[in-house]
Amino acid sequence: MIRISDLSVHFGGVVALDNITVDIKDDIVGVIGPNGAGKTTLVNVLSGFVLPDSGTVDVEGVDLLSLAPHKRARWGLARSFQKVQTADNLTVADNIWVSLDTSASPGMKKHAALNRVLDYVGLADMADVPAHKLNPCQRRMTELARCLVASPRIVLLDEPGGGLSEMEVDKLRQVIGNIKTIFGAQVLLIDHDVELIKSVCSKTMVLDFGELIAFGPTETVLQDENVKAAYLGTEIKV
Numbered sequence: 001m002i003r004i005s006d007l008s009v010h011f012g013g014v015v016a017l018d019n020i021t022v023d024i025k026d027d028i029v030g031v032i033g034p035n036g037a038g039k040t041t042l043v044n045v046l047s048g049f050v051l052p053d054s055g056t057v058d059v060e061g062v063d064l065l066s067l068a069p070h071k072r073a074r075w076g077l078a079r080s081f082q083k084v085q086t087a088d089n090l091t092v093a094d095n096i097w098v099s100l101d102t103s104a105s106p107g108m109k110k111h112a113a114l115n116r117v118l119d120y121v122g123l124a125d126m127a128d129v130p131a132h133k134l135n136p137c138q139r140r141m142t143e144l145a146r147c148l149v150a151s152p153r154i155v156l157l158d159e160p161g162g163g164l165s166e167m168e169v170d171k172l173r174q175v176i177g178n179i180k181t182i183f184g185a186q187v188l189l190i191d192h193d194v195e196l197i198k199s200v201c202s203k204t205m206v207l208d209f210g211e212l213i214a215f216g217p218t219e220t221v222l223q224d225e226n227v228k229a230a231y232l233g234t235e236i237k238v
């Protein structure tokens with residue numbers, strides 16, 4: 001369980017996260033909200049890219065915010081980025097291997113983990129292809145594989161569906177939907193694609209101007225009047 005208590009982040013006069021308190025227990029939890037609501041800031045705080053002004057995050061008894069970012073990664077926190085991060089001159093396999101590099105596991109185990117994750121995301125035939133030759137979906141899958149390869153406990157996904165076609169989002173849905181079963185990790189999924197959120201997230205939290213305005217079963221949250229009002233004039237389809 002991820003227990004977030006009284007978490008606040010300010011950027012000058014902007015309140016990016018406003019005293020967020022929430023217990024996240026479900027296997028896959030959605031994070032939605034209009035542009036600028038604070039979703040990426042939340043992921044940045046959890047992964048150590050942003051220091052909060054106040055608050056705590058407890059995961060299975062570990063005070064996450066007291067760990068340096070690299071120690072969080074070693075502990076089992078993995079994340080993806082809104083703008084996909086692959087090294088263009090490295091192969092798919094090497095892009096994923098980066099997550100295994102500092103692991104103390106024996107080489108054979110690392111190779112087995114690499115092959116398993118390549119298979120899982122459907123890139124087994126592309127291991128030796130340099131990333132600059134990949135299409136946007138294959139890049140996303142490479143980044144996801146990098147998140148999954150080193151036995152993560154928590155995976156934070158920042159808009160993985162951005163820029164993908166409907167068919168590609170279907171593939172993504174399967175990959176994300178099975179993470180808990182296959183890899184045992186809890187997933188926090190940010191996305192603007194409400195259909196994707198609806199199909200894989202049992203619970204969803206909604207941020208608006210840094211405030212947590214709703215949290216609960218996804219279907220219920222999407223019918224919430226405050227949530228609909230927050231999205232007024234934008235594209236939520238519920």
Ligand SMILES: Nc1ncnc2c1ncn2[C@@H]1O[C@H](COP(=O)(O)OP(=O)(O)OP(=O)(O)O)[C@@H](O)[C@H]1O
Binds near residue numbers: 011034037040
């Ligand atoms: N490093 C930063 N410096 C200053 N302001 C920032 C910084 N990062 C985020 N913000 C501001 O904090 C607020 C929350 O931003 P954040 O990126 O977390 O929103 P978001 O919900 O992820 O938005 P989007 O859906 O557009 O990605 C916004 O007003 C944003 O401009």
